[in-house]
Structures are given as structure tokens and as C-alpha cells.
Amino acid sequence: MQSFQPPRRILMGPGPSDVSPRVLAALARPTIGHLDPQFQALMEEIKAALARLFNAPDHACVPLPAPGTAGMEAAIMNLLEPGDRAVIAVNGAFGGRMAEMAGRAGAEVVTVDHAWGEPVDPARVEEVLQAAPAKVLAFVHAETSTGARSDAAALCGLARRYGALSIVDCVTSLGGVAVDAAAWDADVIYSGTQKCLSAPPGLAPIALSKAAQAAIAGRKEKVRNWLCDFTLLMSYWGGEGGRTYHHTAPINALYGLHESLVALFEEGHQAVLVRHARMHEALAAGLEAMGLKFLVAEPHRLPQLNAVLVPEGVDEAAVRAAVLEKWDLEIGAGLGPLKGKVWRIGLMGASATPWHVRLCLTALGQALNAQGFAADAKAALAAAEARLP
């Protein structure tokens, strides 16, 4: 057993994305105690930065000490009790996971199922909410399994109109497209660090509205999940009147998240979103010039997650293997019903640069040609360059 030296990799899959040298350097700063006054000051800065990033000035914000899935679990487990009715829109793997977790919370789960690649249809959700009251409406803003963006404002509005609390999965959207807890009037909204924030995986920022907090305060039963119990978490992260020990915060991972937030606000939140949009336009132009097609219809595409259909006759795994082998480039495979049918190409955070667009088109063009698919890589690069800054 020897020290592990990772190979060079260019991360353009569904996450993790490339982590910048400044965030990597932050991870390696000396560990201090989680009760240290200076660490507590860092916690306050992180909470404030998350509130700014979610645009959630009136929400309680905290990073959970576990991967993005813990954000989902915390949202579901804190809001739902046995017998509560939960309406869950499912248009990909992560909506399905929400439904699974809601069942474990003891809720009566009603799913509104969509084809993978479609956005959630607010009209169909409204029918279900009209039919019977629900405690919660949960949906995924940016489906990582398909690259489809749903209309979070419309869906949160429906939740409010029908007396339900909204849960919004923003794992892949935060920092890549506009996320606005205040404008949407979202109740619980969470994300991960390894997508558009370009920090390593391992933390789940979450924000809870006052209505969500009131619902938790009024629970009949304790939350089934102790680590994700929001009341306990906030007594540790709360700041007012001292902190109550709950877990030991993952100190160095939080250094990394903090630095990624510093970098994001240095560049400017709006500038970051514009960068994601531009890189997507350039990549999409290049992919289409190569003759490739997207899974998701244009108005619903996420810039940061491009699900591209595998052309007939092309061995999708061989293409991924070739770009990894020759270019150290990781792109993602399809999940569930999309296995073997799509590639998922991420343009997230530090991986959303002109360099990444050029590399991906070059590598993919070569690999497709080797598979007998006549992709014109030169035309693809030209189409992309015309849209790059």
C-alpha cells in the first residue's frame, strides 16, 4: 500500500467537476478544532455566502456534512412524517430517489411521472395537488440524469397555492443556472459541492424557509434521521446563544467549500452564470455541427449538463474509454433507461471554460471517427470558436 497519486483527469461528466488549484490548496490548510473561535467565524461566513448564493436571505442555511444526497434526505426526512401525503414529480433518477426516501419517511407518496428528458409539467402537478391536499411537493430543478431544467418558480408557486411545502433539488443547478429561493418562494432547497461550485464532493448546502422551520417545529414524531435532523444541525451551526455539539464538522472540506464560494463571488455570480451559458452554446454548436443530437428539447436544456444521444451503430462505452485513454477526459454515461443511449457531458464550474469545450470536441470527434461515425471535428471546432469569447 503506497501513497495514492491520482492520474491527470479532465472532468466533464455529471460531477465531480474539475476542482481549481486554489480550492485544492484550501483543502490542505492545517486542520483546526470545530469549536475554535476562528472556525466558528468561518462557519458564519459560509452560512452568509450560501444565503447569498441561494438568494435566501430569510432562510436558514447550512452545509450538511455529507454528499448532496444528504441534502435530499434531510429535506424529505425533516418535512415528512408517517401518513403525510407527498407529491413528487419524477422526470429522472433523482426524482425517483426522492420518492424512495419519502416512502422511508413513512409518507404516502404520489408520484407524477414524466418521460426521462422532459421537464416537469406544472399542469400535471397541479391536477394532483387539486385532487387532494399534500404536505409536500418535491421536484428536481436540474435533473442530473437527463440534463432537463424544470420551471422551479411555477412549481414552487403551485405548492404555495395548494398549501404544500416545496422541496427543490438544486444539486446540479446551483452556480450553473439561476437559483432564487426568495423569488421562487421555495421552502427547502439544497445542493452539492461537486457540480457547479467545483469543490470536491462531500457537502450538501441546504436552505430552509421560515414555513419549513415552523413545520419541523410542529412535528409529532422525531426526525428519523439523526445526522440530518435540522433542529440538531441548527443548534450546532446556529450561532445564537452558543453551539450545541451535534457532529464534528468536516473542517477541511469546509475550507474547500469556503474557497469555492470566495472564487465564485470574486468572478461574480452573474458572470459565472453567463460563462456557463456561453460555454454551453459553443459546445452545443460544435456537437450539432458534428451531427450529434441532444436528448432534451432546446428550451429546457441545462447549460451545465449536456445529454447527447449516442448515434446508431456507435459503441458508447468504447467512445468513453477512448476519450479517457487518449485525452484523460471523463464524460458520463447514461443512467437507468438512458444507459447506453446518451453521454452526459458536464460544463460545470471550473470545467466550463473554452479550453474544455475545445478539448471535448476534439476528443469526441476523434473517438467517433474511430467508430466509423463521420463527425466533422474541424467544422465542430469552427462552430464552437465562433461562439467562444
Next chain:
Amino acid sequence: MQSFQPPRRILMGPGPSDVSPRVLAALARPTIGHLDPQFQALMEEIKAALARLFNAPDHACVPLPAPGTAGMEAAIMNLLEPGDRAVIAVNGAFGGRMAEMAGRAGAEVVTVDHAWGEPVDPARVEEVLQAAPAKVLAFVHAETSTGARSDAAALCGLARRYGALSIVDCVTSLGGVAVDAAAWDADVIYSGTQKCLSAPPGLAPIALSKAAQAAIAGRKEKVRNWLCDFTLLMSYWGGEGGRTYHHTAPINALYGLHESLVALFEEGHQAVLVRHARMHEALAAGLEAMGLKFLVAEPHRLPQLNAVLVPEGVDEAAVRAAVLEKWDLEIGAGLGPLKGKVWRIGLMGASATPWHVRLCLTALGQALNAQGFAADAKAALAAAEARLP
């Protein structure tokens, strides 16, 4: 908001402990994908190293992607279902937490309560197991809140004799005193990374016996906690027949854990345990030469966690503040009923060195003198030096 530069700190509290430069450097290596073949090879090495460290060759070992408390939650939530009877020995904060979690799992909880600072009494536990059968016997091997070590071999033996599965909390013991899943015949055993392994907080190594796995396979209900669902976790970490996506592993944190394990086996597991014992003997001799007394009776003391009684008339918080201010030295306060009554001085992992022993005695002696307590720091240092290698 600016990049965070942590202050110098010498970590001699109840954890985190000092993280060595080589582990910090490992954290900062470039992030690769969690499905990358080379990352999967790293996962296999980590599993094998954990099996070696727990001495659990026939257990399934995996590091949970969350702090040590997640190990406790996974153990409790996977083994217990509503209505199951759980006997939980409580001799400090963490035994109490186990009982709290078992209640959330829906179990019928019977606690065997002890004074804080006492080890768990096997005779009292046996009485309770004799009275009625239990599905689980849970206890803390090394109580971080008191510094008491319990007899894990005897307690696991009782569990086996009375048909219960054992859950052993080794958060503070692993890598500091002997932990031996095979010899104890322990069913579920878990730890954290930020104690004697001297990696940052954020991961929870866990090992499950074949009997524990069979019990999980025979559950009537799904595990309430999705993130800690052992069956799902093992389908991600399993290795045989491919991996099923469950969460995104905290890549860089796992680099750190891996490096800490490489360092531990380089020094030698037995040599590491001897080092902890020697540093404790030196520190204890010094503290006693200063006139300080231990909370825990000598045979039950953990070398890596020294709970020292605050002398009458001394302001315990002022002492902690003084050693932090003058020496950048963090020592821990008491928890719960021991608040204000003890200091908890850690000698864990990279913090278990002669340098740390000398620094702690020097700083503590000065701070006590400033409080009017006549600690003879010179005699303390001499007593310690006589026992240092």
C-alpha cells in the same frame, strides 16, 4: 469575504487531532471521478486497509461519507427495526446518543446506565440480557466524553451468548488502543477519521460481520436512513459485478484517509499503539506531579483521552483560554454533567508525540499558576521526561 487562513493550532482536545503534512498534502491532490477505474482501485485499497486495522478479515468494511456519528447511525438504523429490543450501555455522552438513535429507529430501548467515568459493567449488562432477549447490545468501547475504556471482548461475548448482535463504537479507540473485531467477535464496529487516525473529520469507517449482514438481509422494513443503508452502500463499494451508484464518494477526503492508513501501517500498527501508551504514561506522570487527578480509575483509562479533574477554585474556561492564547494549544472542555469539571486532553495520532507532551505540561502549568494553583511545572516535565523515549 476572503480566503480563510487558519491560525496555528496544536490540537490536544477530544478530536480533531493534528493532521500530518503528508495527509494534508494528499487532500490537495487533483479530484478525479468516483467511477474512474483508478479511484475504484483506491476504494479497494481503503476497504482492505480498514479490514486490517479493525482486524476484521471476514467483515464487510467501508468508510461512510459522513462524520463518525454516521457510523453510529448506520449501525443502529441497519440493525434495528420498529419493535426490536435494544440493550444499550450508557456511560457517557455517546452511549446516550446511541439510545436516542435507537428510539428513532423505532426500537424498544433498554439502557444500562453508569456513572460518567466508569467503564461499562458486564455483570449489569448480563442481568438485563438474561431478563429478556434483545436483538442488539450496543456500547461505546472508548467513551470520548470521559476517557473510560470498556471491556469490548467481554461485552461482545455476552451479546453472542445471549443471541444479540453487538454494536461497538470505536470512534476514539481505533488506532489508539487495540481494536480486534475478529477476536471480540463483534458484529458492527465503526470509527471516525479525526481521532487516532489523524485525518480530518468527515468519514466513518464501519465493519459488519456476516451475522450482521444476514440480519440486514432479513429485515421486514427498509432501513429508515437512505444514506446509511448498508445494502445500498455496499452495492456502491462492493466491487463484485460492478458498482451501483448510491452517492458521490467524497474523493479528496478519501485521499486523506488513505494516506493516513498508509502512514499508520508504515509506522506499524503495534508501534502506533505502543506510542500512544507511552505518551500517555509520560503525560499522566507529569499531570500527577503537578497535583492533578484523573476522572477515570487507572485500569480503565484510555491513553488517547485524558480526562483531568479541574482543581477546586480554578476557572476551567480561563485555563483553556490561556493555553489557546499563549500556546495555540487546544484542549477540550467537559460535556454534559462533566461541564466545568474536567479538561479532556487528547493524545491522538499525530498529536501523540513527546513534543505534544512537553508543550501541554508547560502550557498547562503556566496557566494553572496564573490561576493561583501551585503546579510545579518543572517537576512535571521531569516526571514526563523520565518516561519519554
